[in-house]
Amino acid sequence: MNLKLSSSGLKNASIAVTGSKSESNRLLILQALYPNLTITNVSNSDDTKVLQKALQQNQGIVDIHHAGTAMRFLTAYYALKANTDVTLTGSKRMKERPMSILVDALKKLGAQITYKTNDGFPPLLIKGITPEKTSVSLNANVSSQYISALMLVAASLNSGLDIQLKGRVTSVPYINMTLSLLNRVGIRGTFKNNSITIPPCQSIADQIVVVESDWSSASYYYSLVALSKNAEISLTSYRQESLQGDSALKEIYTAFGVETLFSDNTLLLKKTSHKLQKHVEFDLSNTPDIAQTIAVTCLGLGISCKLTGLHTLKIKETDRLTALKTELYKLGGITIITNDTLELKATPSVNRNAEIDTYNDHRMAMAFAPLALKTDLTINDAGVVSKSYPTFWEDMNSVGITTFNAEKGH
Ligand SMILES: O=C(O)C1=C[C@@H](OP(=O)(O)O)[C@@H](O)[C@H](O)C1
Numbered sequence: 479m480n481l482k483l484s485s486s487g488l489k490n491a492s493i494a495v496t497g498s499k500s501e502s503n504r505l506l507i508l509q510a511l512y513p514n515l516t517i518t519n520v521s522n523s524d525d526t527k528v529l530q531k532a533l534q535q536n537q538g539i540v541d542i543h544h545a546g547t548a549m550r551f552l553t554a555y556y557a558l559k560a561n562t563d564v565t566l567t568g569s570k571r572m573k574e575r576p577m578s579i580l581v582d583a584l585k586k587l588g589a590q591i592t593y594k595t596n597d598g599f600p601p602l603l604i605k606g607i608t609p610e611k612t613s614v615s616l617n618a619n620v621s622s623q624y625i626s627a628l629m630l631v632a633a634s635l636n637s638g639l640d641i642q643l644k645g646r647v648t649s650v651p652y653i654n655m656t657l658s659l660l661n662r663v664g665i666r667g668t669f670k671n672n673s674i675t676i677p678p679c680q681s682i683a684d685q686i687v688v689v690e691s692d693w694s695s696a697s698y699y700y701s702l703v704a705l706s707k708n709a710e711i712s713l714t715s716y717r718q719e720s721l722q723g724d725s726a727l728k729e730i731y732t733a734f735g736v737e738t739l740f741s742d743n744t745l746l747l748k749k750t751s752h753k754l755q756k757h758v759e760f761d762l763s764n765t766p767d768i769a770q771t772i773a774v775t776c777l778g779l780g781i782s783c784k785l786t787g788l789h790t791l792k793i794k795e796t797d798r799l800t801a802l803k804t805e806l807y808k809l810g811g812i813t814i815i816t817n818d819t820l821e822l823k824a825t826p827s828v829n830r831n832a833e834i835d836t837y838n839d840h841r842m843a844m845a846f847a848p849l850a851l852k853t854d855l856t857i858n859d860a861g862v863v864s865k866s867y868p869t870f871w872e873d874m875n876s877v878g879i880t881t882f883n884a885e886k887g888h
């Protein structure tokens with residue numbers, strides 16, 4: 479489905495964004511290990527649904543499609559759980575996303591994992607064991623998901639686990655989120671000086687944990703408000719004290735004239751009459767998932783930016799740096815990319831009627847959508863949004879972005 483977008487202006491609206499997929503996927507692993515945990519406001523994303531389905535299975539082929547967290551969290555879950563025997567696989571792209579740092583760490587703990595096709599990549603054949611060792615070290619500069627995967631299963635092991643992190647730790651807020659959720663359900667654990675200690679815990683108290691709505695999904699509303707004249711958008715079920723690193727949007731988007739107010743658990747985004755800077759610079763090593771949103775906001779506002787700390791973007795759903803360069807160019811944006819930075823030149827006006835390709839990456843589709851406030855454009859393969867935000871297009875319609883199916887001509 480290719481969607482043609484247009485808009486005659488943003489409407490004030492209240493949107494209920496689905497629960498955080500990062501929080502949901504952590505809590506689902508914990509629920510599988512501690513069944514008296516109840517979770518509410520669980521994400522309705524594809525990535526969460528594939529994990530829920532996989533957790534019903536201990537045998538056979540488990541296909542988690544594009545879901546990075548499901549692939550990484552399940553590898554540790556199955557490997558350290560006695561009597562499992564699964565082939566864990568995913569989409570074509572998932573088979574290109576690296577696994578060796580996590581697999582090597584698990585093997586050091588005694589796990590039985592073999593690569594079925596290419597060394598270092600899914601599919602993986604995993605036979606579960608009960609580990610004897612109690613400590614492990616791994617590189618922390620490629621993906622924090624490997625570390626969260628080990629942390630989530632650590633307390634269920636007989637002696638807990640000490641995890642030593644080597645190198646510069648990337649995407650740190652996601653590690654802190656894992657630790658906070660462990661603490662919240664009653665598992666003590668610490669993360670100090672590149673060393674994580676999780677003591678054993680075989681049972682937790684009966685409890686209900688409410689997932690906060692997804693901040694990465696909120697980024698598209700920040701972008702819409704930044705590109706609008708004076709709209710106000712409310713987003714429900716958010717918290718002032720969030721576990722999600724992408725809540726840094728509150729500070730980042732002040733540079734684009736967006737003010738964030740809280741009323742109980744509702745987030746109100748308002749455009750202020752703030753004087754725009756001509757150039758912004760952000761280090762996004764803690765918030766990689768909002769890089770695409772920010773680059774597109776800058777294009778729409780006609781300001782230049784330098785985004786750094788983007789070394790993980792090349793191994794996500796697509797090579798996001800190359801994809802951004804190609805698609806921004808269709809709209810007139812000139813970028814210079816390296817392995818970990820993106821610089822965008824100021825673009826006074828965007829080209830009209832561009833067709834944006836999305837490369838099986840939900841965030842390519844969602845990040846470019848707010849530009850409909852500036853020009854008509856087409857988002858190809860728009861259904862990709864369901865990876866994290868299945869009702870994205872309906873919610874866009876509610877805020878005044880009109881969509882029609884460009885293939886069917888209606
Ligand atoms: O743990 C998580 O929930 C995530 C960690 C991040 O990945 P990396 O640690 O690989 O950067 C992030 O990009 C991803 O969307 C979700």
Ligand SMILES: C=C(OP(=O)(O)O)C(=O)O
Pocket residue numbers: 544545546547548767794795841866
């Ligand atoms: C990178 C992402 O997800 P994952 O790594 O879990 O596939 C994302 O949602 O932007």
